[in-house]
Amino acid sequence: MTKIFVSRLTGKLEDFKAISTNTLSNKFCSAMHNKSKENVICTKCYSWRMLQTYRKNVAKALQRNSDALGQRILDKKDLPVIRDLDFRFNAHGELINSTHLENLVNIVNHNPRTTFSLYTKRKDLILDYFESPDFPNWRYPEYKVKPKNLIIVWSNPKINYVRTTVPHSYVIDKVFNTVATEHYLENCTGQKCRDCLICYDKNKTNIIVEKVK
Numbered sequence: 001m002t003k004i005f006v007s008r009l010t011g012k013l014e015d016f017k018a019i020s021t022n023t024l025s026n027k028f029c030s031a032m033h034n035k036s037k038e039n040v041i042c043t044k045c046y047s048w049r050m051l052q053t054y055r056k057n058v059a060k061a062l063q064r065n066s067d068a069l070g071q072r073i074l075d076k077k078d079l080p081v082i083r084d085l086d087f088r089f090n091a092h093g094e095l096i097n098s099t100h101l102e103n104l105v106n107i108v109n110h111n112p113r114t115t116f117s118l119y120t121k122r123k124d125l126i127l128d129y130f131e132s133p134d135f136p137n138w139r140y141p142e143y144k145v146k147p148k149n150l151i152i153v154w155s156n157p158k159i160n161y162v163r164t165t166v167p168h169s170y171v172i173d174k175v176f177n178t179v180a181t182e183h184y185l186e187n188c189t190g191q192k193c194r195d196c197l198i199c200y201d202k203n204k205t206n207i208i209v210e211k212v213k
Contacts, residue, residue, distance in 0.1 A: 002068045002078040004107075005061040009091055015194045017084055019107070021069060021093035021100070022062040023047040028122065029094050032157065039159045041178045042121075044212060047092040062092055069103045070096035079110040086200040087111075089118040095125050102129070108147045117151045117199045119176065123168065126152060130171045146171055153199055159212060160184075166206050174199065174206040186211050 009016045023029045023045065032042035051059040068074065095101050108116045120126065130146045146152070153174045156163050162177045162184055176199070179186065187198065188210035198204045 002074055003064075004068060004074075004078070004080045005065050006080060006082075007058070007061070007091065009088070012191065013088070013091065013193050015192075016086065016088055016091075017082075018088040018091035019065065019069075019080070019104070020062055020089070020091045021066040021096060022051070022059055023093045024051050024059060025063060025066055026094050026096060028096075032121070039161070040157055041155075041159050041212070042157060046213070051092065058092075066093070066096060070100045073099060074103050074106065076106075076110070079107050082107070082111040082114045084114055086197065087114050087116050089116060090120060095120050095122045098125055098129055101125050102144075105129075105144065105147065105150070108150045112147075112149055115149050115151065115200050117153055119153045119155050119199075121155045121157050123154060123172070126154075126171060127168060132170060151200065151202060153208070162207075162209060164207055173202055174208060177207070177209045178212050179209060180212045184209055 004019060006017050006019055009018055029042065029045070029048070032040060033045055033048050035043055037043070051062070089104055104118060130144055151173045152171060153176050154167060154172045156175055156177045159178050159180050162179065163175045166172055166175050186209045187205065188196070188208050193199065198208055
């Protein structure tokens with residue numbers, strides 16, 4: 001039986017749980033972290049720093065998730081049962097491949113009473129996986145319909161480049177921006193997620209701005 005590691009989060013994400021993967025072994029994360037451009041948020045990645053220092057022990061559990069979620073489609077009996085009302089994907093790490101994404105979607109469908117928020121920069125995988133109104137299933141049966149209890153948050157990789165519209169809004173629900181100056185009005189910094197829930201409610205604002213720590 002495959003066991004998926006569910007982590008309890010701390011800091012502003014206290015009272016939340018998440019299914020994450022190992023940032024350090026993710027090829028996409030590595031390439032983004034090593035970018036020479038200073039305006040790429042991945043160069044300041046908190047997860048990269050944590051998993052190499054005071055959270056080294058967590059990296060082993062996250063790597064087991066990377067292996068389990070990224071290498072094969074899980075059997076239904078291996079899908080975790082989530083009892084929380086709100087749940088996060090990718091508190092650490094990023095989508096590895098389409099297999100990883102399909103496993104997360106299966107977890108979402110397996111837990112219809114929970115609202116899941118998936119944070120990702122990988123629009124390529126999202127757009128290749130989910131159905132578009134322009135490409136109905138009868139023409140492209142490989143595309144999937146996005147579950148109603150899944151919120152996809154696109155993490156804008158550029159600092160101080162606030163996107164005020166949601167790209168590909170037929171499938172992406174929200175944009176998470178980061179800023180390093182005082183010229184923008186943040187609606188995230190300084191709040192506990194449990195007291196806010198912008199990222200977990202489709203009826204709340206879809207443009208999120210946080211100051212880089």
